[in-house]
Amino acid sequence: MKMWSGRFRQPLDPRFEEWQRSFPFDQRLLPFELAASRAHANALEHAGVLSSKELSEIVRSLGEIGRRAETEPEFLNDPEAEDVHHFVEKQLAAVVGQTGYKLHTGRSRNEQIATDLRLFVRQSIDSTQNLIADWMEAIIARADSAGSAAMPAYTHLQPAEPVLVAHWLLAYVEMFLRDASRLADCRKRANLGPLGSGAVAGATLTLDRAAMAAELGFGGPTANSIDATSDRDFAIEFVDALSLLSLHLSRWAEEMILFSTPAYGFIELPEAYSTGSSAMPQKKNPDLLELVRGKAARVMGFAVTLQTLLKGLPLAYNKDLQETQEPLFEASDTIIGMLPLVTGFMNGVEFNPAGMKQAAQSGFMNAWAAAAYLVERGVPSRLAHDAVGKAVQLATERGCDLQKLPLADLQAIHASFDAGFHSCLGLDEVLALHDVPGGTSPRHVKRALQNARERVAALRPQETLAAR
Numbered sequence: 001m002k003m004w005s006g007r008f009r010q011p012l013d014p015r016f017e018e019w020q021r022s023f024p025f026d027q028r029l030l031p032f033e034l035a036a037s038r039a040h041a042n043a044l045e046h047a048g049v050l051s052s053k054e055l056s057e058i059v060r061s062l063g064e065i066g067r068r069a070e071t072e073p074e075f076l077n078d079p080e081a082e083d084v085h086h087f088v089e090k091q092l093a094a095v096v097g098q099t100g101y102k103l104h105t106g107r108s109r110n111e112q113i114a115t116d117l118r119l120f121v122r123q124s125i126d127s128t129q130n131l132i133a134d135w136m137e138a139i140i141a142r143a144d145s146a147g148s149a150a151m152p153a154y155t156h157l158q159p160a161e162p163v164l165v166a167h168w169l170l171a172y173v174e175m176f177l178r179d180a181s182r183l184a185d186c187r188k189r190a191n192l193g194p195l196g197s198g199a200v201a202g203a204t205l206t207l208d209r210a211a212m213a214a215e216l217g218f219g220g221p222t223a224n225s226i227d228a229t230s231d232r233d234f235a236i237e238f239v240d241a242l243s244l245l246s247l248h249l250s251r252w253a254e255e256m257i258l259f260s261t262p263a264y265g266f267i268e269l270p271e272a273y274s275t276g277s278s279a280m281p282q283k284k285n286p287d288l289l290e291l292v293r294g295k296a297a298r299v300m301g302f303a304v305t306l307q308t309l310l311k312g313l314p315l316a317y318n319k320d321l322q323e324t325q326e327p328l329f330e331a332s333d334t335i336i337g338m339l340p341l342v343t344g345f346m347n348g349v350e351f352n353p354a355g356m357k358q359a360a361q362s363g364f365m366n367a368w369a370a371a372a373y374l375v376e377r378g379v380p381s382r383l384a385h386d387a388v389g390k391a392v393q394l395a396t397e398r399g400c401d402l403q404k405l406p407l408a409d410l411q412a413i414h415a416s417f418d419a420g421f422h423s424c425l426g427l428d429e430v431l432a433l434h435d436v437p438g439g440t441s442p443r444h445v446k447r448a449l450q451n452a453r454e455r456v457a458a459l460r461p462q463e464t465l466a467a468r
């Protein structure tokens with residue numbers, strides 16, 4: 001039986017009927033729909049609508065529906081079910097007869113879908129947080145084992161200053177920790193229960209909304225029935241956070257691609273995550289990294305889709321909202337599918353510390369340290385900059401490093417150059433010079449590593465609905 005056909009005299013155009021169904025994609029919400037239905041059934045019994053016998057019949061059947069869905073793939077093959085809500089009602093009626101039709105008393109699919117989607121987002125956030133923690137732990141392990149290895153840091157993609165490899169890796173940890181923090185923030189607002197909001201004006205029975213929310217692990221009930229049935233901010237916020245996460249993954253992927261090219265030679269691609277060319281036998285291509293870069297476009301697209309869907313939508317529920325489901329699911333699936341792969345890649349990638357070190361010692365990346373040396377001797381910064389610039393010019397003409405310039409030539413540029421100059425230009429000295437919190441000196445990077453470890457450990461989320 002349809003959920004709404006009473007007032008209709010004509011059947012639907014079968015093509016329209018098929019076209020407007022959401023069951024093909026919203027069936028994945030079944031576990032949430034069953035949990036929410038159980039909470040509603042308990043509230044109905046409390047309100048005197050269901051007897052305790054009817055309640056236990058309904059609760060038992062809801063459990064049975066969940067079990068069959070897990071064990072019999074055919075069970076979900078129901079071409080008549082309009083959506084997941086209809087499917088559960090049909091199955092319930094098939095098992096417990098007319099009592100099954102009592103479950104919908106005082107409720108609307110508008111509050112049900114809002115509830116199911118909030119539960120979906122909450123669970124996806126918890127899974128994503130766990131995967132981000134794994135990913136961060138892989139990066140931190142690499143940073144830890146990189147020890148005192150150094151590499152060039154670039155600005156404008158031109159060699160700028162040497163940094164510890166660990167410092168470079170920890171830059172990514174900061175990005176992804178921000179993503180985790182955005183997800184945690186989004187979770188707070190997603191974790192409110194719409195049940196009892198009815199179609200738009202509130203339930204037609206005095207249901208215990210706080211109890212229904214608590215049963216589903218929500219922080220509390222939503223405050224306004226009009227908003228609760230039409231709000232999808234939680235989905236937008238979640239996919240926005242994922243789009244930024246995918247953007248960060250694509251920046252990481254791009255650097256790894258660059259650093260794997262022979263021109264840089266800083267990393268060796270792990271074979272388990274690379275592919276060959278059907279034409280050129282020598283090729284090992286960074287396909288995982290390229291697809292990570294490419295998938296970011298999808299996730300960002302889903303974020304825009306969701307915003308566009310809600311833009312200009314009048315209150316309260318409109319069927320347009322059904323279109324929020326697929327972008328939400330696909331954004332979540334894309335990220336949840338990708339994070340374990342980048343983690344595997346990170347565990348398998350080989351660094352080339354010798355090549356990185358050599359690059360860190362060339363390209364005049366100690367020039368700023370050279371200027372700092374003059375500043376320490378009382379030379380105003382701008383003049384020190386100018387003097388070292390002239391020294392760089394001279395060294396370039398001679399095809400040598402700053403360290404190789406004779407003192408006499410340096411003193412001809414500026415009288416403050418003295419015998420201690422050459423010894424301040426070594427890689428270790430330059431690294432140690434950046435001795436501020438957040439800088440690349442070894443002692444501050446060591447502290448930063450410890451701090452990152454602690455923040456990542458704190459990411460592991462609380463139990464999820466599925467785990468309860």
Ligand code: ARG
Nearest residue numbers: 022083109110113319321322
């Ligand atoms: N499948 C619908 C959706 O995803 C469920 C809500 C239907 N509500 C309604 N009033 N037709 O939005």
